[in-house]
Amino acid sequence: MATFNLNINGSQREVDVDPATPMLWVLRDHLNLVGTKYGCGISQCGSCTIHLNGVATRACMLPVSAVGNQEVTTIEGLSENGDHPVQQAWLEVDVPQCGYCQAGQIMSAAALLKNNPSPTDAEIEGAMNGNICRCGTYVRIKKAIKLAAASTKEA
Amino acid sequence: MTLVKTQIGRRAFIVNTGLASGGLVLGFSWLNACKPEQASKMAAMEMPKEWFEINAYLKIGDNGVATIYSPNPEFGQNVKTSMPMIVAEELDIDWDKVLVEQAPFNSQLFGRQFTGGSQGIRRGWEGLRMAGATARQMLKEAAAQAWQVPAAEITTAAGILKHEASGKTAGYGEMAAAAAKLPVPEEVVLKEVKDFAIVGHSKKNVDGNEIVTGKPMFGVDYKPEGTLIAMPVFPPAFGLKLKDFDASSVKAMPGIVDVFTIKTLEDDYVRNGFDTDTHTEPIIIVGKSTWEVMQAKKALRAEWQPFEAHTHTVAGWGGEQKVTVPAGLESSRDHLASMQAFDTKPARVARRDGDPEAAFKKAAKIVERSYSCPFLAHNCMEPMNFYAHVTDEKADLAGPLQAPELIEGTLAARLGLPIEKIDIHLTRMGGGFGRRAYSHHAVEAALASRQVKAPVLLMYSREDDMHFGIYRPAYHATYRAALDENNNLLAFHVKAGGIPETPLHANRFPAGAIDNYLAEAWDIPSNITIGAFRAPRSNFIAGAEQSFLDELAEEMGKDPIDFRLELLERATTNPVGENNDYEADRYAGVLKLVKEKSGWGAAGAGVSRGVAAYFCHNSYAAHVLDLKMENGRPKVDKVTCAIDCGIVVNPDAAANMAEGAIVDGVGNAMFGEMSFSDGQPDKSNFDNYRMIRMLEAPREIDVHFVQNEIAPTGMGEPPFPPVFGAYANALYKATGTRHYHQPFLSDKPRIIG
Numbered sequence: 001m002a003t004f005n006l007n008i009n010g011s012q013r014e015v016d017v018d019p020a021t022p023m024l025w026v027l028r029d030h031l032n033l034v035g036t037k038y039g040c041g042i043s044q045c046g047s048c049t050i051h052l053n054g055v056a057t058r059a060c061m062l063p064v065s066a067v068g069n070q071e072v073t074t075i076e077g078l079s080e081n082g083d084h085p086v087q088q089a090w091l092e093v094d095v096p097q098c099g100y101c102q103a104g105q106i107m108s109a110a111a112l113l114k115n116n117p118s119p120t121d122a123e124i125e126g127a128m129n130g131n132i133c134r135c136g137t138y139v140r141i142k143k144a145i146k147l148a149a150a151s152t153k154e155a
Numbered sequence: 156m157t158l159v160k161t162q163i164g165r166r167a168f169i170v171n172t173g174l175a176s177g178g179l180v181l182g183f184s185w186l187n188a189c190k191p192e193q194a195s196k197m198a199a200m201e202m203p204k205e206w207f208e209i210n211a212y213l214k215i216g217d218n219g220v221a222t223i224y225s226p227n228p229e230f231g232q233n234v235k236t237s238m239p240m241i242v243a244e245e246l247d248i249d250w251d252k253v254l255v256e257q258a259p260f261n262s263q264l265f266g267r268q269f270t271g272g273s274q275g276i277r278r279g280w281e282g283l284r285m286a287g288a289t290a291r292q293m294l295k296e297a298a299a300q301a302w303q304v305p306a307a308e309i310t311t312a313a314g315i316l317k318h319e320a321s322g323k324t325a326g327y328g329e330m331a332a333a334a335a336k337l338p339v340p341e342e343v344v345l346k347e348v349k350d351f352a353i354v355g356h357s358k359k360n361v362d363g364n365e366i367v368t369g370k371p372m373f374g375v376d377y378k379p380e381g382t383l384i385a386m387p388v389f390p391p392a393f394g395l396k397l398k399d400f401d402a403s404s405v406k407a408m409p410g411i412v413d414v415f416t417i418k419t420l421e422d423d424y425v426r427n428g429f430d431t432d433t434h435t436e437p438i439i440i441v442g443k444s445t446w447e448v449m450q451a452k453k454a455l456r457a458e459w460q461p462f463e464a465h466t467h468t469v470a471g472w473g474g475e476q477k478v479t480v481p482a483g484l485e486s487s488r489d490h491l492a493s494m495q496a497f498d499t500k501p502a503r504v505a506r507r508d509g510d511p512e513a514a515f516k517k518a519a520k521i522v523e524r525s526y527s528c529p530f531l532a533h534n535c536m537e538p539m540n541f542y543a544h545v546t547d548e549k550a551d552l553a554g555p556l557q558a559p560e561l562i563e564g565t566l567a568a569r570l571g572l573p574i575e576k577i578d579i580h581l582t583r584m585g586g587g588f589g590r591r592a593y594s595h596h597a598v599e600a601a602l603a604s605r606q607v608k609a610p611v612l613l614m615y616s617r618e619d620d621m622h623f624g625i626y627r628p629a630y631h632a633t634y635r636a637a638l639d640e641n642n643n644l645l646a647f648h649v650k651a652g653g654i655p656e657t658p659l660h661a662n663r664f665p666a667g668a669i670d671n672y673l674a675e676a677w678d679i680p681s682n683i684t685i686g687a688f689r690a691p692r693s694n695f696i697a698g699a700e701q702s703f704l705d706e707l708a709e710e711m712g713k714d715p716i717d718f719r720l721e722l723l724e725r726a727t728t729n730p731v732g733e734n735n736d737y738e739a740d741r742y743a744g745v746l747k748l749v750k751e752k753s754g755w756g757a758a759g760a761g762v763s764r765g766v767a768a769y770f771c772h773n774s775y776a777a778h779v780l781d782l783k784m785e786n787g788r789p790k791v792d793k794v795t796c797a798i799d800c801g802i803v804v805n806p807d808a809a810a811n812m813a814e815g816a817i818v819d820g821v822g823n824a825m826f827g828e829m830s831f832s833d834g835q836p837d838k839s840n841f842d843n844y845r846m847i848r849m850l851e852a853p854r855e856i857d858v859h860f861v862q863n864e865i866a867p868t869g870m871g872e873p874p875f876p877p878v879f880g881a882y883a884n885a886l887y888k889a890t891g892t893r894h895y896h897q898p899f900l901s902d903k904p905r906i907i908g
Contacts, residue, residue: 035369075369098231099366100585136818
């Protein structure tokens with residue numbers, strides 16, 4: 001066990017855990033931030049996507065010891081009032097079915113648009129291919145990302 | 156006007172049922188700092204000071220805001236929005252004044268709370284309408300008494316009561332207190348379909364905001380202070396059971412609380428049809444955190460041994476029957492050989508019209524083709540899990556399940572508690588697809604909690620979830636058609652079976668459309684657990700049948716849609732036999748609609764098109780699938796879909812579900828496969844079990860609904876089965892090769908076929 005001071009959603013949080021513990025379980029079991037989801041544990045499904053210094057990262061294979069003082073953003077910290085352009089576009093297009101993968105999808109999409117405000121279809125597909133949606137909402141996810149890109153440009 | 160007797164689900168309409176407006180119905184509230192569900196919508200709304208319960212489905216606040224309880228578990232089909240829409244429609248209230256909450260599990264109040272078989276809206280429709288209409292009538296009666304005018308002269312609109320002659324008006328909130336004290340009316344008036352203002356008008360998902368902000372909603376999020384984590388260790392293969400294990404190898408590991416075995420079903424327990432459970436004696440490891448329990452799972456040393464064939468009793472609709480689970484370590488290669496052998500043996504005749512044998516004898520040409528598919532794992536994104544806190548007095552459970560009433564009795568028997576001491580909270584499900592109709596994980600959680608005398612959240616890893624599946628079975632079907640020298644269809648023969656059940660639906664199309672028809676079924680026992688998977692049986696047989704009809708149309712020189720319409724015309728005007736369980740004109744209706752909307756016959760350059768249609772779960776669906784070859788790989792460019800499911804309650808949400816069914820179908824047609832070697836599932840996670848991703852999904856999906864006033868029928872499943880046929884038929888057009896064995900694009904040598 002070891003103590004880690006983490007910068008999560010703009011706050012300093014202290015946890016005492018095995019250094020090998022993936023951030024996914026630190027968030028879920030120790031910090032009660034359960035919006036980040038477990039889907040596969042091997043970086044194959046994207047349900048656990050968070051931002052590490054703004055870069056989309058799978059939390060299920062990221063040991064807490066590797067985080068240091070990098071900025072961690074989870075779905076709970078993406079926006080203060082749930083009004084990030086990607087979240088708003090998700091609501092406008094009514095993307096979710098079961099909803100379980102959607103936090104990860106939104107975190108991947110938000111990271112994409114941060115670096116590339118006007119992605120092409122191929123760029124969207126490339127950035128989102130690591131996120132599985134078992135309900136099959138891919139057509140709507142793509143539509144929502146384009147809407148978010150357009151609304152960000154207008155703003 | 157439709158006047159109906161208020162008899163359905165009458166208990167739900169008895170005023171003051173004891174359904175408290177506080178903790179009991181809030182469920183999750185304590186997890187989230189006592190914020191009620193839909194906190195965001197409620198924050199934007201002025202909240203009532205007092206609520207008045209009108210019936211079990213709804214309460215009205217003193218300011219006219221209504222809370223409507225959605226009775227069925229939600230797994231993404233959006234019933235939590237569409238069921239309250241039906242209540243709100245008949246209550247005649249503005250949708251903006253409606254809050255929605257998940258109803259508690261209480262079958263005495265809400266009747267069937269089973270999400271499955273595409274029956275949620277179909278079977279809820281009448282009761283939900285009545286719940287709203289009854290409340291509206293009671294509000295009218297209350298106003299009539301207050302104003303001293305006849306109730307019949309009072310009208311309602313958007314939550315306002317009005318008496319035209321006296322000019323009196325009042326909001327629902329003003330009359331709610333008086334209405335709640337009135338007797339339940341014997342008869343109520345239902346709205347005409349043409350007057351619907353909410354049903355048929357798309358409404359956004361009531362949980363949308365909570366989903367996109369990552370609020371706790373799912374079973375895996377249900378973890379009150381002090382909850383321990385439990386994970387199961389199952390035998391590595393079907394056909395094995397526990398021999399011995401070394402608890403000491405993990406008990407001393409950090410965070411580990413206990414290691415023990417449980418028995419989920421006693422050997423003499425009479426099971427219901429959903430008590431499916433092969434691995435009834437798992438080892439359970441309980442610890443303080445998920446990661447620590449996962450490490451202990453890896454370190455645990457256990458020995459397994461083959462089990463003997465054994466028998467248990469299942470109580471089903473046809474009475475009690477003995478079911479024998481065979482011994483042995485099964486492999487998919489042997490399954491193929493067994494299925495091919497059964498295909499050549501005499502089988503059970505399920506339907507015979509005319510004299511098919513004679514017709515085949517005199518045929519000028521016989522077309523014969525065989526089709527197969529492998530087992531499939533459900534792979535819900537949220538792995539199986541359940542919360543339980545069991546004491547000597549009661550059991551408190553919460554988690555994702557499609558059918559709480561099907562596990563309640565099992566829990567009661569296994570825990571030795573009366574049913575009324577077992578409380579099951581319904582959480583949002585991270586997918587279901589049939590898998591969560593089987594709730595052995597709730598029993599595992601309950602037994603684990605009882606053992607450690609603490610609340611536990613029982614979690615499956617992805618590998619557990621995939622390895623202890625209740626899979627879609629492997630199936631095989633052979634179709635034969637007899638043609639005369641002029642290519643007229645003389646006879647049709649289907650022979651279908653599987654491991655361990657047949658996919659045959661003997662009375663479905665094209666039965667009823669062909670004079671000489673023979674349908675035969677066979678099955679092969681297995682110890683691999685199987686169960687419902689989105690459109691059970693239909694999800695294979697539709698693709699096989701629709702591929703065969705496509706090939707037959709080509710052989711006969713006919714357009715594939717015209718050929719199907721000719722058969723359906725025969726089934727409409729002069730049907731063969733009496734037990735045809737589809738309406739031929741509605742079946743033809745979706746084919747005509749998809750033909751029109753897809754611009755059939757005018758495909759663009761480089762586009763290969765396939766069509767398929769199917770009837771299941773009381774609804775009709777047809778697809779035209781446009782495929783392009785890009786860099787040597789098939790890419791689905793567009794799918795045009797036509798559905799007849801009667802009245803569509805929430806059109807955009809229904810379209811979303813159809814889109815999902817199509818993506819799911821394309822994915823499974825291309826890649827879906829679970830195989831076994833010596834009883835062991837060959838695939839364990841998403842690195843080797845290939846799921847469809849955005850790159851492979853159709854670029855565009857265009858969904859159309861047949862407009863009619865038929866009471867709603869199934870929606871979640873019907874658009875799924877025909878995808879396989881449309882895909883196979885388009886793939887043939889694109890490549891010149893017919894594909895008979897799923898998955899069509901497997902990168903590895905075929906296991907089956």
